[in-house]
Amino acid sequence: MKTDVEELTPTRVKLTVEVPFDELKPNLDKAYKEISQQVRIKGFRPGKVPAPLIDKYVGRGAVLQEAVNDALPELYGRAVEESEIFVLGQPDVEVTELNDGEQFAFTAEVDIRPKFEVPDYDGIEVVVDDAEVTEEQVEETLGNLRERFASLTTVERAAAEGDFATIDLAAAIDGEAVEDAATSGYSYEVGSGSAIEGLDEAVTGLSAGENTTFTAPLAGGERAGEEAEITVTVQSVKTKDLPEADDEFAQMASEFDTIEELREDVRTRLGRQVKLQQLSDARDKALEALLAKVEIPLPDQVVQDEIDRRYQQLDQQLQMAGLTKEAYLADEEKSEEEFDADVRSAAALAVKGGFVLDQLAVQEELNVENEELSEYVVTQAMQMGVAPQQLAQYLTENNQLPAIVSEVLRSKALNLVVEHVTIKDESGNVIDPEAVQRELNGAAGETVEAAGEETAEEAQEIADAAADAAAADEADAQAAQEANAAAEAAADAEDAKDAKKDA
Template identity: 85%
Template structure:
């Protein structure tokens, strides 16, 4: 087999492959056997029809086509391996010659990872935030914990800001009732501005049983964006009662006997969280610093696919939250053009980061052991809340193991970069990343990477959660769409053999 490579662009090549016809013999034999199982010719059982009769009744051309289709994947893979190409995605294949008994030839155009060398990364320096726990942070965390144990009590007075009002809402447009904009028994925190515009002002001063009508723009439903007359009726007014910050509260809300012990535990958790954030930031910034030293062309199709993946994920999250992209952009005060550009820039950075880490793994001759794959699967299974065996079976059945190997390799390559980078906090103190990682791992017996984000639940408040009905915007998905993920677990840039 003879293979020539023509560079169309720095990220796309055209393979021209010529194959002696006798190399197709195994494929021809297989084709005759499969066709003989499908045809019925008088005097012969299925699977026993001789080749000359198949040529006569079915046609030699059909056999050749079957053989070529069977041979192409293997021949293409051999050509890629022979020329040591790191291909991306599926090739565009064209059969250019098929002379029966003489020669077979085809071309394949495919995107490739650009050829480059990762420069020396010794001496890089990055700065991360100082992991210092303040009294204000401890107070805020403890207050959030108090919020979780707060209770609501009905009061006989007019609504004030900060109250929880149980209300009925009804909307009309030109006298027509808008059913999907009406609700009953809705618990709303007055002053939170988390519902339609004008509701907070309308509620202030109303007592149970009283109503008020105001004009507002509907934010959801079939008539979203239209102005409507909204009538709010107060069913009840409740105030939030926070528990006293004393030893009784500590015993109720935790395993500790005193408020001092609870605060000490919160401080330790925040300190651990801060140091974990330092490790995460060190990895991100080390990669950013390395990428600044590398200039490489990026395949347009691969970047476009990454943009599409990010937008699709955002769309799914928005749908789950009952929001539109327009709603999100309004909340973030961004134009669609600015947001799309952010996503495009982040996607390009992610693709570039993947290329750089892949090449670094090759240069440093990094490999992945079975134990490392098992550890990765166990960690992911813990975060997903499924059995490791179940996740491993899913990955195997869906041919995701190559992508997992790629992600583990990239993580190892990034760890290697971090080892050679000087990490300082904002105060100028040098941070021994490996020592911090060992210390954190020793505290839990788990790898730091397996740690979930917020051990203290500082973002969760449920002042009578059944009474407080709020919808959380999918900021994480939107931020991910517009943020770089250079070391992500995707197989758009793995080598196809």
Template identity: 75%
Template sequence: MKTDVEELSPTRVKLTVEVPFEELKPNLDKAYKEISKQVRIKGFRPGKAPAPLIDRYIGRGAVLQEAVNDALPELYGRAVEASEIFVLGQPEVEITKLDDGKEMTFTAEVDVRPKFQVPDYDNLEVTVDEAKVTDEEVEETLGNLRERFASLTTVERAAETGDFVTIDLSAQVDGEAVEDAAATGYSYEVGSNSSVEGLDEALTGMSAGESKTFTSKLVGGERAGQEAEITVTVQSVKVKKLPEADDEFAQLASEFDTIEELRTDLRTRLGRTKRMQQLSQARDRALEALMEQIDIPLPEKVVQAEIERRNEQLEQQLKWSGLSKEAYLKQQGKTAEEFDAEIAEAARRAVKGGFVLDQLALDEELGVENEELSEYVVSQAMQMGVQPQQLADHLTQSGQLPALVSEVLRNKALNLLVEHVKITDEAGNAVDIEALRRELSGEAAQPEAEAAEESAGKAEETKAEAKDEEAKNEAEDKSES
């Protein structure tokens, strides 16, 4: 088999593959067997008709077509491997010559990863946020915890911003009731702007037992986006009362006895969260810094596929939340054009970042071990709330294992990159990423725990020795007396 490669652009090639006819013989034999099982020829059982009769009754052309279709995937794969190119997506294949008994020629146009060099990254510098926890942040977190234990008390007055009201909602479009827009006994915070536009304005100043009708667009259900007459009736108005930040609250909301112990724990948790954010920022910004030094063309089809994937993911999330895209854009304060531009830019950077990490993994000769693959599947399964074996079976059956291997490989390349980059926080302090990883994974605490255990053991030995010595002295005193 002979393969020629023509570069149509930096991101697209055309393979011309010449295949000697004898290489198609196994596929021809298979084609004859398959066709003979499907046809009825007098005097022969299914699957037993000889090739000459199949050529006579069915036609040699049909057999050749079956054989070629069967052979193409393997032939294309061999051509790609021989050409040492990294293909992206599905090829556009055309049979250009089929000379029965002599040879077959086909072409395949396909997008490829562009060729480029990864520059030296030892001198890259990035800055991440400080991991310092302020008193204000601790109090804010404590306040959020108190919010979870807040109680609601009914008041006999008109609703104000921040109050919680129990309401009934109904909607009509062109005089017809919209069933999926109706709600009874719905608890709503006035001023939260978390429902249809105009609801907060309508509720402000309303008292229990009052009703009001206003016009707004529905944000969910079958009539999402349509103008509707919405009627709201207030059942009750309640104010939120937070528990005092004292020892009693600490015992109610945590395993601690005092409020200061709870504050200390919150500070520790906030610090861990900030250090995790540092690690995430370091990875993102290290890759961004490296990408800024590289200018490579991107295959538009690959970029478009990434744009479509992101849009589909957003549509699924909006569907689950019952929010229309129009309402979502309004919440984000963006026009459709601005949103599309952001999605396109994010898609281009994601594709470019993938190419850079792929090339880095290739340059550094990184590979993926079975243990690493298993660890990744287990971690993903935990995040998804499914059994690891269930996820592994799904990935295998759906043909997603190659993509999974690529993801693990890119992650290893990114870890390698971060290890070589100089990282400081905004205060100018050096950030040791490897030490940070060990700390967050619990490895750093292990030696301390072992030391504490050893210290405790020595203390017990000392106590035992002291008791032995004391007993010895008592015995000597008695003997002397």
């Protein structure tokens, strides 16, 4: 087999492959066998029809087409391997020559990862926020805890901001009641702005038994967005009473006896959070600094695929939150053009980041150990609240193991970069990420460590299988890595605002 590579652009090539016809013999034999099972010719059982009769009644051309379709994937894979290119996505294949008994040739145009070297990353310096916990943050966190233990008390006065009013709502358009817009006994926090536009103004000043009517667009239902006459009736007005921040509250809300012990625990937990945030910010900024040193072209289709993925994720998040894209953009004070530009920029940066980390892993000859796959499965399972074996089984059944290998490999490459950069806080103090991580791990306690060991043992069997699969079929691992080149997305959002931040 002969393969020529023509560079169409720095990110797209055309392979021209010529194959001696005798290499198609196994595929021809297979084609005859399969067609023989399908045709019905008098005097011959299925699967026993001779090749000459198949040529006569079905046609040699049909057999050749069947053989070529069967051979193309393997021949294309061999051509890619021999050419030492890193392909992305599916190729556009065209058969250019098929001379029976002589030669077979085809071309394949496909996107590739650009060829480049990751520059030296020693000496990179990044700055993160100081890991300080203010008294305001402690009191805010304590206040949120008090909110969880708040009680509601009925008051005999008009509703004001911050009160909870139990209300009935009815809506009509052109005098016709809108049934799916009606509700009763709805507890609404006055001033929250979390329901129908204009509801806060309408409820404020109403006492129990009073009602008023106002005009506003409906927020949901079959007639969402249409202007309606909305009548709100107040059933009762309640005020929220917070428990005092004293020892009694500490005993009720925690395992501590005094409010000062609870405060100190809050301060410690916040300290862990800010240090974890420091490490996360350091990783992000280290990657940003490395990407700034690399200029590479990006395949348009790969970037577009990442853009489409991000919009699909955003649509799902908005649907779950019951928001429209228009309302979402208004909340962010962005035009659709500005938002589209932000998404495109973030998608391109994510694709570039994937390329750079993949290449760094190649340059540094990084690989994925069995234990690392096991640790990944355990960590993800704990975050998702599922059993490691259950997650591992899902990954196996959905052919996600090679993609996991790629993700772990990229993480190792980024860890290597972080090890070589200098991290300082805004006050100029140098931060040792390994020392911080050891401190945080030590503070986590032996219980967490023991749980990790137990779940790791459960996931080990599948992790072993993943490692074996990756080692046995390197081509599949690379293919998955390529297919996921644009998969560096923003962290999974739990609501529409998180999805927006990632975009």
